Amino acid sequence: MSVPSEYAGKVVLVTGSRRGVGKLIAEHFLAAGATVLGFARGAAAIEHPSYHHFEVDVGDTDAVVRAFGEVKKVTDSIQIVINNAAVLTSQYAMIMPPAAAQAMVNVNLLGPFMVSREAAKMMRKRKWGRIINIGSMAASLEPMGDSMYAACKAGLSTLANVMAKEFAAMNVTCNTLAINAIDSDMLSQLPRDKIDAIIAGLPVPRFSQPDDILNVIDFFAAERSSIITAQTVFLGGVN
Numbered sequence: 001m002s003v004p005s006e007y008a009g010k011v012v013l014v015t016g017s018r019r020g021v022g023k024l025i026a027e028h029f030l031a032a033g034a035t036v037l038g039f040a041r042g043a044a045a046i047e048h049p050s051y052h053h054f055e056v057d058v059g060d061t062d063a064v065v066r067a068f069g070e071v072k073k074v075t076d077s078i079q080i081v082i083n084n085a086a087v088l089t090s091q092y093a094m095i096m097p098p099a100a101a102q103a104m105v106n107v108n109l110l111g112p113f114m115v116s117r118e119a120a121k122m123m124r125k126r127k128w129g130r131i132i133n134i135g136s137m138a139a140s141l142e143p144m145g146d147s148m149y150a151a152c153k154a155g156l157s158t159l160a161n162v163m164a165k166e167f168a169a170m171n172v173t174c175n176t177l178a179i180n181a182i183d184s185d186m187l188s189q190l191p192r193d194k195i196d197a198i199i200a201g202l203p204v205p206r207f208s209q210p211d212d213i214l215n216v217i218d219f220f221a222a223e224r225s226s227i228i229t230a231q232t233v234f235l236g237g238v239n
């Protein structure tokens, strides 16, 4: 059986590739012929000849720089980055443990900053790249209990929008896909009735399915999308 070749020859870095959305995206690119580099704190959860796993905490700036040193032993180029890894502690601000708030800043905002900048240095050589951040409906809906998480996700779009300007001359686009909700370990941390009520109020009142996410990832990643940059796409009709 021949391998689909949509991403043949492309190297894709996916953070948070061990579970949930990140694993879904990593497996999608592998199935379409890409080489995938996966970042996560834990051990590899994907076995594939074109998958390379790196145990790294993206919230640790030095560790990210070290991880790119390891990446360069495998490949001298990265074409597509998916900044997906994130952590969530949902709690009202007055009782949010400061360490949990700090972890969200480090992993959800500083991590994508570091991964994007290190990857951009590699993209610069070939003057082609796609940086795609995984955002959240929380950035727009601003639900109580998610002050820091929502602020980080809003910041993620800002990060992409500024980098879009800085990297445009290198033909590197930077965009954000803001997911509404999809079943995962992260989502299961939240009260289901709260999520169901939020989703019921959306123009398209359903959870995302894998293809809803992959559709937008493919759109941002496409050769034809070279003019699409500094954009945030919200799923479900959130705006």
Ligand SMILES: NC(=O)c1ccc[n+]([C@@H]2O[C@H](COP(=O)([O-])OP(=O)(O)OC[C@H]3O[C@@H](n4cnc5c(N)ncnc54)[C@H](OP(=O)(O)O)[C@@H]3O)[C@@H](O)[C@H]2O)c1
Pocket (backbone or CB within 6 Å): 015, 016, 017, 018, 019, 020, 021, 022, 039, 040, 041, 042, 043, 056, 057, 058, 059, 083, 084, 085, 086, 087, 107, 134, 135, 136, 137, 178, 179, 180, 181, 182, 183, 184, 185, 186, 187
């Ligand atoms: N699920 C939803 O409904 C939903 C809704 C809106 C937005 N999102 C966004 O979608 C993305 C994926 O969420 P998910 O639901 O798939 O989450 P998840 O099930 O909790 O998976 C998170 C992934 O990130 C990795 N990770 C966490 N902290 C890390 C760190 N410090 N360094 C490196 N990797 C780390 C985890 O692996 P390790 O534990 O091994 O590190 C895991 O592979 C996130 O950006 C999230 O904010 C999700």
